[in-house]
Amino acid sequence: MKTISPQVDPRRVRALNSVPDRTGPVMYWMSRDQRARHNWALLHACQKANELGQPLEVVFTLAPNFLDAPFRHYDFMFRGLQETESALRALGIPMNVLSGEPGTLLPAYATERRAGAIITDFSPLKLTRSWKTAIAERLECPLYEVDAHNIVPCWLASTKQEFAARTIRPKLHALQETFLTPFPDPEAHYQPSSLISPTVDWSMIADGIRANRSIGPSDALPPGEKAAANRLRQFIARSLQEYAEKRNDPNSGCVSQLSAYLHFGQISAQHVALSVMQSGSSVADRDAFIEELFVRRELSDNFCFYNPDYDTFNGIPAWAKATLADHAEDRRDYRYSLEDFEAGRTHDPLWNAAQKSLVGTGLMHGYLRMYWAKKILEWSASPVTAFETAVLLNDRYALDGRDPNGYTGIAWSVGGLHDRPWFERPVYGKIRYMNASGCARKFDVQRYIREIGRQDTLFPDT
């Protein structure tokens, strides 16, 4: 195990404009990594504030409409941010929320406050990247980006779109030794601020948001840093020891359910990895989990970072486009509209149960997510429509939606991304096939359908 370095590894940080540091308060524009602990971007901002002898504040920008996120997602985020705000204040770091378009709002705020430097966290998604480009050009102070989400900074892990897990795995593992280090405490690195700002009125902010309120809060997972830490503790204590064997059984309850917390940055993947590696679980269980959390998750960021078409059919490999085009005219035994899929009105009770779980709770087991998306391909009018339907439903209902993992998972299921050609068959062409009898060999399908059937939050609007 490495010793704790007081410095954030400079390779984790990159300048997004060429303006030099200047005297003035330092701001951490918090976006993807919404937490006070185990956060390299916050730690770098603390470091910068100390270096410049300036106070630090955290700023969160709230866009009027973030990729059509429904109220379910805002609720999870606001309740998490409220806790983060308190944790930051306990460190002497004030937090401010600015409502509006970040591209214009943040530069205006930075000018008004005479900011000395702005630090932000990293996301490979297009919308956030376009904001950063606009902000970097408009700022009179430097803008630094810190990859606080990945264990190995995305731009360093690979300089190109990787072909598959097997091509990125050795690169990530080679850099793991230097990057998978324990976190220093922010207390040890920051002299509390003299900046004062009133506490944030979260209920007023929640009232003002323009989001689809028919998709209301989910009570499946409590949000926030403490809840995320509890979930991790429970997972390590109760489920990790069966992860290698039973992770594909939705009835076993042995997956971590950390993805929503990871998506909103309420827990750090690096902290999760360190905790799992230090646990007393078997090497097989630890390795199976680290493969998902580290290799597969960082492969998703790699795909979205290097492929601007990550959220459309256009982003899938050429061989997959060709084979799906060859089968575009194949007869579909069943064909459903977006409305049918959304309401869980297919002939398949397993598919309907998985959809019901997604709509009612915002959660769907990872194994069923693959089945769910592949059946959308099989029962849609075209692969392009299937891709759109899967993205729309996943982003609309899943608590962890709008994430590189989601776009990559859909491109894998529908479009053979990071996979290889399989035996040719109708509709799918050479895309890997899945069917209900395959599911029945993995788990007790009837039990899953029965248990989901007991939840009464089915399709609130239908």
Ligand SMILES: Cc1cc2nc3c(=O)[nH]c(=O)nc-3n(C[C@H](O)[C@H](O)[C@H](O)COP(=O)(O)OP(=O)(O)OC[C@H]3O[C@@H](n4cnc5c(N)ncnc54)[C@H](O)[C@@H]3O)c2cc1C
């Ligand atoms: C069609 C489809 C849609 C998906 N949509 C999303 C999504 O919107 N958001 C999302 O975070 N994940 C998505 N995934 C990936 C994966 O299914 C989820 O990350 C996982 O089910 C989350 O449950 P968990 O936290 O209990 O996972 P665990 O099995 O406990 O895994 C731990 C962590 O590893 C990562 N991970 C696990 N499986 C994968 C994977 N296949 N690819 C990349 N990272 C992975 C996640 O961060 C996860 O939280 C999707 C997969 C498919 C096939």
